[in-house]
Each structure stands twice: as structure tokens, then as C-alpha cells.
Amino acid sequence: MNQQAFPATTTAPDPSARLVLPDGRDVLLPILRGTEGEPAFDITRLREQTGSITFDEGYANTGSCQSNVTYIDGEKGILRYRGYPIEQLAEHSHFVETAYLVIYGELPTRPQRARFSALLTENAHIHERMVYLFESYPRDAHPMALLGAMVNALACYYPHLATNTHFGETDNFDEAAATLISKVRTITAMAYRMSKGLPVIYPKRSLNYCENFLHMMFSDPYEHFECPPVVSRALNLILLLHADHEQNCSTSTVRMVASSGANLFASAASGVCALWGPFHGGANQAVIEMLQAIHDDKDDGTRFVAEAKVGRRRLMGFGHRIYRNYDPRAKIIGKACEELLNELGVKDPLLDIARRLESIALSDPYFVDRKLYPNVDFYSGIILRAIGIPINMFTVMFAIGRMPGWVAHWREVAFAGRPRIYRPRQIYTGPSVRDYLPVDLRE
Ligand code: SDX
Numbered sequence: 001m002n003q004q005a006f007p008a009t010t011t012a013p014d015p016s017a018r019l020v021l022p023d024g025r026d027v028l029l030p031i032l033r034g035t036e037g038e039p040a041f042d043i044t045r046l047r048e049q050t051g052s053i054t055f056d057e058g059y060a061n062t063g064s065c066q067s068n069v070t071y072i073d074g075e076k077g078i079l080r081y082r083g084y085p086i087e088q089l090a091e092h093s094h095f096v097e098t099a100y101l102v103i104y105g106e107l108p109t110r111p112q113r114a115r116f117s118a119l120l121t122e123n124a125h126i127h128e129r130m131v132y133l134f135e136s137y138p139r140d141a142h143p144m145a146l147l148g149a150m151v152n153a154l155a156c157y158y159p160h161l162a163t164n165t166h167f168g169e170t171d172n173f174d175e176a177a178a179t180l181i182s183k184v185r186t187i188t189a190m191a192y193r194m195s196k197g198l199p200v201i202y203p204k205r206s207l208n209y210c211e212n213f214l215h216m217m218f219s220d221p222y223e224h225f226e227c228p229p230v231v232s233r234a235l236n237l238i239l240l241l242h243a244d245h246e247q248n249c250s251t252s253t254v255r256m257v258a259s260s261g262a263n264l265f266a267s268a269a270s271g272v273c274a275l276w277g278p279f280h281g282g283a284n285q286a287v288i289e290m291l292q293a294i295h296d297d298k299d300d301g302t303r304f305v306a307e308a309k310v311g312r313r314r315l316m317g318f319g320h321r322i323y324r325n326y327d328p329r330a331k332i333i334g335k336a337c338e339e340l341l342n343e344l345g346v347k348d349p350l351l352d353i354a355r356r357l358e359s360i361a362l363s364d365p366y367f368v369d370r371k372l373y374p375n376v377d378f379y380s381g382i383i384l385r386a387i388g389i390p391i392n393m394f395t396v397m398f399a400i401g402r403m404p405g406w407v408a409h410w411r412e413v414a415f416a417g418r419p420r421i422y423r424p425r426q427i428y429t430g431p432s433v434r435d436y437l438p439v440d441l442r443e
Contacts, residue, residue: 017041021050036071053425060321063247064422065255069102069408070246077325081244082106090332095239096120096209099404102243103177103411117208119178124203124212126186127157134194143396144276146191147184152269154183162263173414176264177407184400185209189216192393210235213400218388230343234383237336241329241376242401244408250274250281254406258413259422271406272399278316281398283377284384287317288391291350291381294357301357309366317354317378318361324371333379340386351382 016028027049030042040063047053056062071080079086081102089098093107100108100116108116133153137146155162161176186203193200193216201216211227214235218225245251253274257267275281290313294304307313320327337351358374361367377398384394 019050021052025050032066034066034071036073047425053427055427058321059247059252064252065247065412067246067409067412068105069405069412070244072246072322074320074322074324077323077328079245079328086241086328087332089240090237093240094236095243095401098240098243099181102404103408116178119174120182120209121203121205123175123179123182124186124205126183126190130157130187131190131200134190139195139197141191141195143188143191143195143393144272144282144399147187147396147399148269148272148276150187150191151180151184151265151272154179154265155263158265162265164261164263164266173264173411177411180264180268180407181403182209184403185213186216188393188396188400189213191396192217192390208232210239214387228344230340231387234336234340235387238333238380238383238397239401241332241380242398244402244405245376248280249277250402251405251409255409255413256422258410259420261414261419261421264407264410264414267410268403268406271402275399275402276395281377281395281402283316283375284381284394284398285391287354287377288350288381288385288394290316291353291357294353295349301353301360305357305360305364309364315357315361315367315372318367318374319370319372320375323373323375326373327375329376330374330378333376333383334374337379337382337386340383344386346386348382348385350385351379354379354382 016030019027019029021027027046029046032040032042034040043054054062069082071083072078081089081098082105084101084107089101093101096117097108097113100113104112130150130153133150134146137149158176158179161172161179163172190200199221201219201221203212203216207215210232214227214231215225247255250271254267254271257270258264278286290304294301297303304313305315308315317330340346341348341351358378361372367373380398381391381394384397385391389397
């Protein structure tokens with residue numbers, strides 16, 4: 001399954017940028033251009049040439065790498081996985097096929113897709129001794145804490161798949177990738193069942209990716225959970241839409257860890273930890289908690305929006321560092337919400353509140369001026385609720401969807417021909433040099 005594994009770069013015949021320094025020297029900065037013509041000043045040699053670094057807190061203006069995986073145009077609300085528009089993949093593809101595309105760079109042929117699916121099926125079980133690991137955690141441990149721990153622990157139970165890379169020595173990559181993407185379902189379902197004191201349900205070879213997950217979550221030893229096709233389709237869509245999103249906080253973390261030569265499981269576990277924060281993947285849980293609070297306060301959204309505008313609240317699920325337009329994933333999920341709830345005959349008052357918040361915010365200058373639109377997390381919780389996923393597992397569902405993206409970015413770093421550890425610089429603002437003070441002289 002080896003496709004081209006390192007990013008392509010195009011250096012158009014651009015004139016370089018000229019940086020004029022205070023002492024009159026000037027430095028030429030080559031201009032790199034991405035596939036869609038997006039320009040970047042190449043400052044790889046800036047410190048060597050000028051003794052200076054750049055400063056860009058939060059990396060809002062800084063490209064850390066070149067990558068082939070995902071393209072986003074935040075102004076136009078464009079998202080493509082390996083060149084394919086997210087709208088087309090959402091309509092025609094499913095999570096497993098899209099996971100293959102994100103990881104290997106091409107839509108799979110029928111035999112490739114069958115082999116990848118078979119690898120996922122073969123690797124659905126987890127090592128029986130991992131059950132004891134689960135037992136050692138409190139029943140009410142947050143599922144994201146468990147997921148991060150268990151993903152990292154895969155290196156203990158499958159050491160042959162956790163070889164720290166010396167760049168190029170990852171011939172077991174296909175099996176390691178399938179193991180991670182498949183087992184996160186089993187780990188998640190096991191965490192849920194054990195938190196409820198329910199017997200663990202093992203995966204079934206006859207079920208596809210999403211059906212198997214829902215079977216492990218909701219079946220019981222006496223009755224198989226029959227997954228309605230509309231629910232399987234909705235879960236496939238949610239996972240597919242989360243599969244990758246270029247250099248977001250958690251994916252950049254995975255690349256950072258991968259650049260040290262750490263194995264896939266350790267890198268993915270770091271992604272889980274980064275994703276947990278409420279400003280990132282934790283937002284889908286925070287959105288539902290926000291909508292529930294607005295509902296319980298009998299607020300039609302007006303009061304909440306007023307508080308958000310003065311910084312007392314944050315409209316969770318709104319805003320994005322890259323999208324200064326509607327997040328295309330939010331559009332697709334918003335539509336899928338209506339379809340799923342209608343087909344299930346479910347009326348969710350939180351969806352009505354979400355719709356109302358959206359219409360208030362999209363006509364309010366505070367949000368319009370700051371280009372704050374619904375993002376992927378604004379509606380996804382409504383679908384997860386309708387499927388029966390507990391709210392404290394919403395971010396875990398985001399992580400399951402994002403695994404292919406983390407695997408793809410780990411692969412770009414691990415397969416890079418020239419290893420280069422990520423090591424940003426800083427502007428030091430602490431005390432200047434000073435001598436040690438004996439304890440009796442300190443006040
Ligand atoms: C994800 O990066 C990715 O690709 C992430 C992701 C992925 O797929 O991996 O897309 C997934 O993480 C989506 C984002 C989920 N998070 C939320 O929904 C949390 C709510 N959103 C915000 O916290 C915020 O919008 C961020 C964190 C998403 C983006 O923050 P930025 O780009 O750092 O923007 P900022 O905090 O500097 O805000 C700029 C202004 C500020 O007001 P002023 O200081 O100019 O007066 O906009 C305001 C902010 O106060 N603002 C909001 C707001 N988001 C920004 N005000 C109210 N509600 C909000 N949600």
C-alpha cells in the first residue's frame with residue numbers, strides 16, 4: 001500500500017521577498033507556493049542570515065511543514081482531503097474508504113478497500129489482558145483520559161507495531177495503522193460498558209466499521225443491537241467529516257511527537273490529549289452543555305448571546321482559527337441532523353435552540369465583524385445524542401474520526417527522507433543573569 005509518502009512542494013519562479021534590516025543589510029527570502037498557489041516566505045535560514053527569529057504566538061501565521069493530506073481555504077470555506085472536496089466525500093464515500101484515502105493518498109481500488117477492511121476486522125479485538133488495565137481505573141474516569149492511556153498502552157501489548165522510527169524502518173505501518181483505527185472503537189466501547197458495569201461485548205467479524213462499534217456499545221449478551229441504516233450512515237458521516245483538518249492543535253502535536261521518532265501509538269496518544277481541551281475537540285461536549293443550560297434557563301438564546309458579546313460566555317461551536325466563513329462540515333452536519341431526527345422521529349429541543357442561536361449570531365455585528373460562524377462542533381453533538389452516545393464520550397468520537405488524519409501525518413513525518421525534529425524557538429522574557437542567594441539572605 002505504499003504511495004508517495006512525502007509532501008510535494010512547488011517553488012514557482014517567484015521573485016524572492018526582500019527583508020531590509022535596521023543596519024541596512026537586506027536578505028532575500030525565497031517564496032514557496034503550495035498547490036493552490038498559497039504563498040509562504042521561506043525563513044528556514046533567517047537566523048543564520050540575520051541572527052533574528054520571527055515571533056508568531058499560536059502560529060496563526062506560521063507554516064510548520066509542507067503536507068499532501070488536506071487543503072483548507074478558510075476565506076472560501078473549502079475543505080479537501082487529498083484534493084477531493086469534503087462535500088463529494090460526504091455524499092459518495094464512507095469512513096473506512098475515506099480513512100484509506102487520507103492515509104495512502106488515493107481512493108482505494110476494490111481489492112485495496114477489501115484488504116484494508118479485512119485488516120480493520122482482523123484487528124478489532126484488544127489483548128485480553130487490557131481488560132485488567134481498564135479494571136485499574138475508576139468507574140467514572142473521563143473516557144478521554146482512558147482513551148489516551150489505552151492508545152499509548154497499545155505499545156505495551158503490541159510492541160512489534162510500536163517500533164520507534166528511525167525514519168524508513170516502518171515496514172509494519174499498514175498493520176499498525178489498522179490496529180490503531182480499529183481498536184479505538186473497541187477501547188471506547190469497553191470504556192463505556194465498564195463505566196456502566198455492563199459485560200464487555202466483543203466485535204463481530206460480520207459487521208462493518210460503524211455497525212461493529214455500535215454493536216460493542218449497545219448490544220447485550222442476550223440480544224444483538226440491530227443498527228438502523230440511518231444511524232450507521234449518520235455515524236459514518238460524522239467520522240468521515242472529522243478524518244483530518246491539516247495542522248490543527250492535536251494534529252500538529254502528533255507531528256511534533258512523531259518528529260522525535262516516537263512510535264505511532266505514542267504520537268496518537270499525544271493527539272488524544274491535545275484534542276481534549278474545550279477550545280478544540282472538547283467543544284462538541286461543551287456545545288451540548290451550553291445548549292442544555294440555555295434550555296434549562298428558559299432563554300431563547302438572546303440572553304446567552306448578549307453575555308457572549310461582553311466576554312462573559314463563549315458561544316461554543318462558533319469561531320475558528322482558519323475558517324472566516326461557514327465551516328463546510330457544519331453545513332453538512334446541520335443538514336444531516338434534520339434528516340436523522342426526522343427518520344428516527346426524534347424531536348430534540350436543543351436543535352431548535354442551536355438553530356435560533358445560529359440565526360441570532362449570524363445577523364449580529366459582534367459575530368459578523370469577527371467572522372465567527374458555526375464550526376464542526378456546533379451540530380455534531382445533536383447527532384451523537386440522537387445515536388445514544390453519552391455526552392462525556394463526544395470528544396472520544398471526534399478522536400475516533402480523527403485517527404486516520406493523525407496516522408497520515410505521523411506517516412508523512414516518519415517516512416520523510418530527511419529526519420528533522422520539530423524544535424520551535426522562543427522570545428525569552430525571564431530575569432537576566434543573577435547570582436545564587438543563600439536561603440538566609442532571601443526575604
Ligand atoms: C475545532 O484548528 C482546527 O482545525 C480545529 C478543528 C479540527 O477539525 O481539528 O476545526 C476542530 O477545534 C473547532 C473549534 C472548536 N472550538 C470551539 O467551538 C470553542 C469556541 N471557539 C473559540 O474558542 C475560538 O473561536 C477558537 C478557539 C476556535 C478560535 O480562536 P482564535 O482564532 O484564537 O480567536 P480568538 O480567541 O483570538 O477570538 C478573536 C475574537 C475575540 O474577540 P476580541 O478580543 O476581538 O473582542 O473573537 C472572539 C474573541 O473573544 N471569539 C468569540 C468566540 N470565538 C472567538 N466570542 C464568542 N464566542 C466565540 N466562540
